[in-house]
Amino acid sequence: MGGANGKSGHRVWRNARLATMVDGAAGLGIVEKGAIAARDGLIVYAGPEADMPVAAGQGAETVDCAGRWITPGLIDCHTHLVYAGNRANEFEMRLAGATYEEVARAGGGIVSSVKSLRAASEDKLVAETLPRLDALLAEGVTTVEVKSGYGLDADNEKKSLRAARRLADERPVTVRTTCLAAHALPPEAKGDKNAFIDLVADTILPQVAAEKLADAVDGFCEGIAFSPEQMARVFDKAKALGLPVKLHADQLSNLHGAALAA
Known part of the structure; x- marks a missing residue:
């Protein structure tokens, strides 16, 4: 999500399908119409886009994922x-x-x-x-x-x-x-x-x-x-x-x- 040093400033990825890999046997923990907000290389929000706090995305660069997947790093x-x-x-x-x-x-x-x-x-x-x-x-x-x-x-x-x-x-x-x-x-x-x-x-x-x-x-x-x-x-x-x-x-x-x- 970041540049060569792993930092990304303040950025939001919206309109995404998230694989959250929740604990237990619930599968991939898929979140449809999800969003991720990151600030200075740290994820500050991951979940349904509709539930994202205003502060998490305020002033951020926004990336429209157009329904693409975001998964944890392999x-x-x-x-x-x-x-x-x-x-x-x-x-x-x-x-x-x-x-x-x-x-x-x-x-x-x-x-x-x-x-x-x-x-x-x-x-x-x-x-x-x-x-x-x-x-x-x-x-x-x-x-x-x-x-x-x-x-x-x-x-x-x-x-x-x-x-x-x-x-x-x-x-x-x-x-x-x-x-x-x-x-x-x-x-x-x-x-x-x-x-x-x-x-x-x-x-x-x-x-x-x-x-x-x-x-x-x-x-x-x-x-x-x-x-x-x-x-x-x-x-x-x-x-x-x-x-x-x-x-x-x-x-x-x-x-x-x-x-x-x-």
Whole structure:
């Protein structure tokens, strides 16, 4: 409803259909011929237009919605919005029947995105991410969760999270960041998953927490990624740092990882 800083001065949207999302099982809480009044970024009235207090709309800029819907802002709770480049070269593999796992084992997927992100500057990441964010905002998203996970070392994970934090300075959106350092094994780990998990727990997470770059910690618990035992090590550290946890699990294999995050 506002400009780049989320403020809108004093404005009234009238002749609208409102979805108020009232408590209980009453559906959408639809208000026909509704109105919303906002002043300095705060909603001061929402309900039937005929019942709106005079003071709520006095002197306001008025927008005639012509019967269109106004709904609460949407929350996109799981995105990998910050990345560089693309995976277009994998498209033919998928069309030919290659599975996600087969693409990953061939060096594509996450590892492919890691190379592109590491080569990109923080400013470039922000610039490439903004159009993707704009597409979400155009669909009504007002809060978005953004994961890292394409850096896979301390400097690049922090770069990704800083870029995500900066999105809220560029657009009227609430951003929540998640450190997904335990997303895949980087090439320099040379196949040693336990050593990489030690790096995540002992180096990456403490640095991310110290700089207040993440609101939560995520991981990838699958046969092609990390075991429940390895993810438990990451989660123990996250909790010790005061960070809540979430998990990608049981999509490609049945390791009972979901129980770890429950």
